[in-house]
Amino acid sequence: MQSSATVLVYSDNAHTREQVRLAAGRRPAPDVPPVEFVECATLPAVLKRLDGGGIDACVLDGETVPAGGMGVCRQIKDEIFNCPPVLLLIGRPQDAWLATWSRAEAAVTLPVDPVEFADALAGLLRARPAINS
Numbered sequence: 001m002q003s004s005a006t007v008l009v010y011s012d013n014a015h016t017r018e019q020v021r022l023a024a025g026r027r028p029a030p031d032v033p034p035v036e037f038v039e040c041a042t043l044p045a046v047l048k049r050l051d052g053g054g055i056d057a058c059v060l061d062g063e064t065v066p067a068g069g070m071g072v073c074r075q076i077k078d079e080i081f082n083c084p085p086v087l088l089l090i091g092r093p094q095d096a097w098l099a100t101w102s103r104a105e106a107a108v109t110l111p112v113d114p115v116e117f118a119d120a121l122a123g124l125l126r127a128r129p130a131i132n133s
Helices: 014-024 043-051 069-079 093-102 114-132
Strands: 005-010 035-040 057-061 086-090 106-109
Touching: 005 014, 005 043, 005 114, 014 035, 014 114, 035 043, 043 057, 043 069, 057 069, 057 114, 069 086, 069 093, 086 093, 086 114, 093 106, 106 114
Parallel strands: 005 035, 005 057, 057 086, 086 106
Antiparallel strands: none
16 A cells, blocks of 8 residues: 555635545545645646646535636546546535536535545545556
8 A cells, every 4th residue: 555645625615625634534544545635726726736746536626616626627537647536526416417527436515524525535545556557
């Protein structure tokens, strides 16, 4: 197991970014590495950080403006080689089809439920080594 996993969190709302950090804790599940967070509030910051590499998973807020997480997800899936898996935060359960359109690997609703979120993030982190193989 790698020593830590780097998770990019994109939201224009500092409270949402805090919810994500608190929900995941230091380690979202015992069988995944501890997580370190990289926070971004703008699309240019997300693209710059992803271009630099070293991101194991992304958490994108679908409610962010002006560039919502769903559109950002679709863009990075097209533009970033070996794009890390994405967990989308969506406003309503009915928006799950949009998460599929954006090519996100997982989606959870806002406000962040700690158990649901930690399970979804751990699932992405478990799958990541298989993507790198």
